[in-house]
Amino acid sequence: MSDVARKANVSTMTVSRAFRSDTSINEETRGRILAAAAELGYILDQSAVHFSSGRSGFVAVTIPSINNANFADMIRGMTEGLRGSALEILLGYTDYDVMEEERLVGQLLGRRPEAIIVTGGTHTDHCRRMLERSGIPVIETWDLPRKPIGHVVGFSNADAARLMVDHFVSRGYKRMGFIGGDTSRDTRGLDRRRGFVSALESHGLDATRLIASGIPPISMREGAAALVELMERWPDTEAVMCVSDLSAFGALMECKRRDIAVPDKIAIGGFGAYDLADQSVPSITTIDVGSHEIGAKAAELVLSLLAGHSVDAKRTTIRTRPEIIIGGTT
């Protein structure tokens, strides 16, 4: 910076001002400085900016997986929402593992983000404590935690699953199954299963046809395997809800391989409103949770919190409204 200052015949303080939008500086001077900087290939050192100003310009975000269209959409929503602000996303993924989340959150907080957005409302005790003590806004997404740490942008996974059950019931199906992963890791998947079971019970239907197939997130392959297991154990099953569209697609393809008619012999529901659900033939009935909207709303919330428009400063909860999209598999 002092090289640039020398070249432009100003002090470093003036160079500093030239790189900011919120200060008063002569426009001609700024032009001269930026030209000098460009010539020298100078790029403002953000870590020194952070160090000196106390503003890191980071919003930390954790997601379970980067290879997931829903979370990718959420990140996209955040990116767009933060555009124009001086905030960048510092992203990490947890592999659906709360221990890994704990490690990651510690690492991210070390970078002193100005806010942190995490997926889900289930964390290790230590992770929870770190978040509580962080002194920055904390936003939990994709869930409605019973005891939120701070703010929430989410929905009830159980209620979302209920939408699918109600749809199944309205179509006249009575014997229904659920395909998900081994339950302990993916707590949102577990919530969907719980919602499925309680919805069946409230309709007075049997709620025991539950297949747990592999470590979450379960993929197409596991969806296919689970369908086989389901049909072997309960051959008269009329409809199955899958924890995600990927497993639903896997199940659908398995039906095709085995010449099981969908939806005539068995109906299939998914979750997530992936492109795949829409483009598949037949298209897959699914639940749209508004991933992009979650990201956009979370970004908006971060911006108002940091601007000090204390939006109920401590505990804002924004609910999004999952919707069912009826396709050809039901």
Next chain:
Amino acid sequence: MSDVARKANVSTMTVSRAFRSDTSINEETRGRILAAAAELGYILDQSAVHFSSGRSGFVAVTIPSINNANFADMIRGMTEGLRGSALEILLGYTDYDVMEEERLVGQLLGRRPEAIIVTGGTHTDHCRRMLERSGIPVIETWDLPRKPIGHVVGFSNADAARLMVDHFVSRGYKRMGFIGGDTSRDTRGLDRRRGFVSALESHGLDATRLIASGIPPISMREGAAALVELMERWPDTEAVMCVSDLSAFGALMECKRRDIAVPDKIAIGGFGAYDLADQSVPSITTIDVGSHEIGAKAAELVLSLLAGHSVDAKRTTIRTRPEIIIGGTT
């Protein structure tokens, strides 16, 4: 840190040592310090570490899109490769736009990463200059640039497309088309198209059946639309290569909707070896470029470069070997 030092009855310098693995410190002292830190909820400020030591602990990575299984696999390979090192990935996505890449690279370099990994070998002049002047190792991936900026971990997209053409020829197809996006944005897609055309020409076949459908990355939907256009313009087409598995799947589903037999009436090839290609019924013939391996190799290269084992210090090129996976669509 001084609070922790006071609590543990040592100097801040000793606290600093307690948080590192490469210094000599009494283990009992360290234990006392870490306990004090835990009690206070102290987290080492990495940005101050960076500022003081000059080591940011960041590796900057740009990818075209986060919603893409191939790039997600690459990131996964990098994450695993960097595990245990003190390096974290600072990730940004370009939306397949070189102007956005330029902006992003400037932003990332402002964080003073210790190395930068970018996707592709095509950049704006300014972006290229920033990378050249950055003073850190630069790695270009997913391509073999004619004039690399620094190091390369990639493959020839044109040669990879040739694999598919050769396979088509070996199956006896003669009238072949290509489905891709509007060409200027996705340069790797463009290279695949070039490879397709030149392979056809070297077999003495007609190479004019090229559909450009929408802004890259083209999705399932555009693949479906493009198939319709292809069959309308050249109804006797026997085989079509798609720029990615997503568009190939879209084309396949369109065939299903229109009762066009695959592969009997038309064969379909994709690119990228997505799970979808394997799980779809019929499975889609595709090219596996080893995304995970690209990430792993790039991470390995970064580690050796930063460790100073100057691996041909300036210009290492690591080629990966794309392979064809033959499925049911050809």
Next chain:
DNA sequence: TTGAAAGCGCTAACAC
């Protein structure tokens, strides 16, 4: 194995 002093590159606060 531990501590004291200096300094990393920038900005806040104030003066002019």
Next chain:
DNA sequence: GTGTTAGCGCTTTCAA
């Protein structure tokens, strides 16, 4: 509109 001074929270260097 611009410059001066001090200092952000650590680590480097050197000494004990």
